[in-house]
Amino acid sequence: MKSTRKKLIWLALPFLIAVILWFKWGNWFFNPPEPAYIPTSTPSRIMLTWSGNPLNSRDVTWEGDTATHLGILQITNSSFKGDTSIYQSRSKIIKTSGGASAFFKVGIINLKAGETYHYRVANGPYWSEWYYFRIGSSQDSTYSFIYLGDVQDSINGTSGKLFTKAYESRPNAAFMLFIGDMIERPHDAYWGEFFREGGAIFRTTPVIASPGNHEYYKGLFQKLDERWMAHFSFPQNGPPDFLGRACFWDYQNTRIISLDSNGIQTIPSALEQRKWLKSVLESTHQKWIIVIMHHPLYSTSRGRDYFYLRTLFKSLFDQYNVDLVLAGHDHAYGRAMHIPNSNLKNKQGAVYVVTHASPKLYDIGFSVKMDKLASNTQMYQLLDVSNDSIKFSAFTFDGSFFDGFTIHKDATGKKTVTDQAPKNSSSFLRPTKGFIKGSSKKEIEKYNQEMERWEKTRN
Numbered sequence: 289m290k291s292t293r294k295k296l297i298w299l300a301l302p303f304l305i306a307v308i309l310w311f312k313w314g315n316w317f318f319n320p321p322e323p324a325y326i327p328t329s330t331p332s333r334i335m336l337t338w339s340g341n342p343l344n345s346r347d348v349t350w351e352g353d354t355a356t357h358l359g360i361l362q363i364t365n366s367s368f369k370g371d372t373s374i375y376q377s378r379s380k381i382i383k384t385s386g387g388a389s390a391f392f393k394v395g396i397i398n399l400k401a402g403e404t405y406h407y408r409v410a411n412g413p414y415w416s417e418w419y420y421f422r423i424g425s426s427q428d429s430t431y432s433f434i435y436l437g438d439v440q441d442s443i444n445g446t447s448g449k450l451f452t453k454a455y456e457s458r459p460n461a462a463f464m465l466f467i468g469d470m471i472e473r474p475h476d477a478y479w480g481e482f483f484r485e486g487g488a489i490f491r492t493t494p495v496i497a498s499p500g501n502h503e504y505y506k507g508l509f510q511k512l513d514e515r516w517m518a519h520f521s522f523p524q525n526g527p528p529d530f531l532g533r534a535c536f537w538d539y540q541n542t543r544i545i546s547l548d549s550n551g552i553q554t555i556p557s558a559l560e561q562r563k564w565l566k567s568v569l570e571s572t573h574q575k576w577i578i579v580i581m582h583h584p585l586y587s588t589s590r591g592r593d594y595f596y597l598r599t600l601f602k603s604l605f606d607q608y609n610v611d612l613v614l615a616g617h618d619h620a621y622g623r624a625m626h627i628p629n630s631n632l633k634n635k636q637g638a639v640y641v642v643t644h645a646s647p648k649l650y651d652i653g654f655s656v657k658m659d660k661l662a663s664n665t666q667m668y669q670l671l672d673v674s675n676d677s678i679k680f681s682a683f684t685f686d687g688s689f690f691d692g693f694t695i696h697k698d699a700t701g702k703k704t705v706t707d708q709a710p711k712n713s714s715s716f717l718r719p720t721k722g723f724i725k726g727s728s729k730k731e732i733e734k735y736n737q738e739m740e741r742w743e744k745t746r747n
């Protein structure tokens with residue numbers, strides 16, 4: 289009897305695998321062909337980053353057509369009366385199934401802290417307009433930055449309004465942080481959309497980012513779109529197989545560490561990033577440690593759980609007293625500030641935040657670990673950092689204050705977190721239209737029961 293059952297299982301297995309592949313093939317393996325594109329002869333998609341010391345350097349990248357192999361950057365001081373420096377860049381041609389573009393990259397050095405500079409770039413004879421940026425003051429340990437989750441917008445989408453609102457709230461932000469999935473898929477048109485929405489900000493405010501799954505081509509082993517490296521000039525201090533994808537930046541009193549969570553596709557790649565993370569945490573002398581990664585350790589979305597990320601990284605976050613872990617991917621908002629630091633015998637652990645800026649909305653899984661949850665809205669976040677505190681504020685699409693907390697740390701390293709969030713509002717907890725459309729009456733009832741239960745424990 290037993291052997292018959294075994295035989296049946298073995299016979300059914302290939303059928304089961306075939307059915308799963310049939311349904312999941314598109315999700316896991318299919319890359320839609322890239323529509324044809326022609327880049328402009330004038331410089332486009334200009335982006336400011338830094339890969340060296342943020343107090344005396346900036347990197348600028350831009351794109352153009354392949355007719356010119358020489359890129360030029362001209363820079364001068366704020367009065368336009370001082371010395372003008374010229375930097376040159378040989379093009380890097382990136383070919384895809386839809387076309388080819390030339391990418392240029394310049395590292396500007398010997399800048400002065402506290403100064404404002406003007407710059408413009410050229411593809412051969414074609415010049416951009418003049419833009420400006422400011423270098424932060426070395427005396428100033430207080431600064432702000434903007435944090436945005438998945439953009440993943442449609443063409444002619446809505447995320448740009450969030451970029452503008454966030455930027456208008458913190459026009460002097462030291463940088464804009466993207467948590468991955470800035471594009472829907474690795475196509476020129478989606479990169480174009482990202483820059484169309486945010487390009488005016490990216491030319492003035494440096495960008496830092498962590499890669500998401502949508503910047504990768506699908507496949508058994510996924511591959512990062514080459515244009516990621518061309519647009520984002522980041523420090524080359526990551527693990528050898530993840531250079532430019534995982535890295536860390538030191539800004540004032542903060543070390544920001546980016547992990548490439550989508551690059552964790554094999555056990556060796558997981559261990560390589562873990563080993564590197566440990567060494568980076570060990571060498572940290574900054575007061576604040578912020579880890580950024582596309583996939584969250586504590587998921588907000590219904591039915592998702594990235595337990596392998598907790599297995600890999602949570603103990604290190606605890607051991608080295610990481611303050612804040614910022615993530616995306618779930619297309620809903622969640623904040624957990626009562627996750628204990630198991631290494632310090634239940635003392636305050638990191639605060640974990642998941643957010644998104646996308647019009648694509650997923651439903652909430654009502655984890656008791658979450659102190660604050662939201663679906664049905666796009667969000668943007670502002671962080672104000674000083675020597676004593678990190679103040680975190682999250683806003684809904686219409687600019688309403690939705691969530692806030694402050695992490696305080698005294699001179700001995702003792703940490704407390706205060707909650708400044710307004711009361712949870714049911715309107716942000718209700719199931720999305722998509723969930724209602726695609727779910728049975730019983731599933732919707734279950735959702736509502738979970739929502740009520742969670743609300744009771746939180747309010």
Ligand SMILES: [Fe+2]
Binds near residue numbers: 438
């Ligand atoms: Fe994602």
